[in-house]
Amino acid sequence: MSKIEDRNPLPTALLATPAMIRACADRDLGAIFRLAQDDLGFTLSKLARLCEMTPSRVADYVKGRAQVRQQHVVERVSQGLRIPGEMLGLAPQPWEEDAPAQTPDPVAPGARTPAPRGAGADRREPGQRGVADYWEPTPRDPSPHAPHPFGDAVELSLDVDIVVDRDGHVRLTYRQVVLNLTGRPLTRMVRELWFERTRGRLTITPTDACDRQIAIQRLYDTTGLTKFACQISPPVPPGETTVIEYVCEGGLFVDSTYWHQAIARPTRQFSLSVTHHGVAEFRGCGAVEEHPDGSENSITQHTRWSLDEDRLHVTLSRQDLVANEYVTLRWDVVHDSA
CATH class of the missing domain: 1.10.260 (434 Repressor (Amino-terminal Domain))
Incomplete structure (x- = not known):
């Protein structure tokens, strides 16, 4: 060559x-x-x-x-x-x-x-944008071929709710409020989900909370991993928002209890909630935030937990995350053998 x-x-x-x-x-x-x-x-x-x-x-x-x-x-x-x-x-x-x-x-x-490289405005380099910079849509050329300043969708909120039953079966609910800043109608959002253990193929089902029709297009499936697109109808016009919510079932928590969440796009408000049934003993939890430059820091101080008889509830909230960050929550439990 x-x-x-x-x-x-x-x-x-x-x-x-x-x-x-x-x-x-x-x-x-x-x-x-x-x-x-x-x-x-x-x-x-x-x-x-x-x-x-x-x-x-x-x-x-x-x-x-x-x-x-x-x-x-x-x-x-x-x-x-x-x-x-x-x-x-x-x-x-x-x-x-x-x-x-x-x-x-x-x-x-x-x-x-x-993508911004930091974890908030205080870590951004000159000229980089955090999610606050995306908050108000700016006027743009209506021409379909005009360049647009941001070129991405922004998640005003991303809520992840995990419910684990006594047998380790997981019901996972995602809810996104998305603001379209692409300058063109938003027709799909690509996501992927991964579990160490599953009961076969993961199922993904839109809920009635969506404010538009959502179809799940499976792009790639293997053991424990699925990549899919949420197809949106009617498309979301530039500058407008939509609510996307879907439920995933088929995952299992057996030996390891943690969730590793990739932040695909600027996210104003992120929340992760875990409800784990059949818990005999809670030994603690921890959370880590990994930044696009590879650095990471503990965010355990942002977790809250409560144990009601055999039901554990853990929450984690973060704000103003940037694309390509990762948030990991781990909780250590002893299961009820009954």
Whole structure:
């Protein structure tokens, strides 16, 4: 491969395709790699060399056996394939400073703008936006091809409610209030859920609390992991909000009791509630917040808990989270053997 191809492995024409834009917006490395294989004839070895992975790891992504969970992996793909950070929900990458812009124009629905790196306004770098900056929609060019300033949806609230019965069966409820700041009608929201143990395929069902019709489109399923899209009808116009609520069943808490929540987009208010039945002894809980730059800090002080006979209730609340943060809550219990 020539030095020019090394610097720009993916041509602008491929980056501008709807399939590539969607794959990047969803951070679907398998789809990105498959498009490079199908359109450009890239081999696993070539992709591995460019992205600083092993060929077997690239194959895992291509075949759907792995899902990206770490920020630095996405950054390596951006660096290796010269995919602008904006397309992958990253801040501008160092290589972009000296490279000609390749970002397709116009930006397609679902494409993301650079993600803030801090955990609130006090940790933001100059020019970065926290969720408060997204709170009031700004006037925008009504043209469907006009560039828009933010390019993402914002979650005004994200509530996660986990109920665990005596046998470890989990009923998980998600409720999102979403503000559309993309400049285009919002038609779908991509999510994924993962459990260490399951009773088979996870089921996902919209509830009557939704203020629009919601259809669940299954994108990818494997043991314990499902990736899906909430399709919204009618679409949410720019500057308006919608309520999305769905229930997931089929997960199990057996040996480990924790929840690891990815923050996909700026989130003004986040709450996590756990109700665990059949608890004989509560030994404590802890919570950690992981930031996009890899740093983390304890947020245990934001947890509240109560034990009523054999029912444990734990809550955690956070505000003004940014994209690509992770919140983990762990609770240690001894189950009632009766």
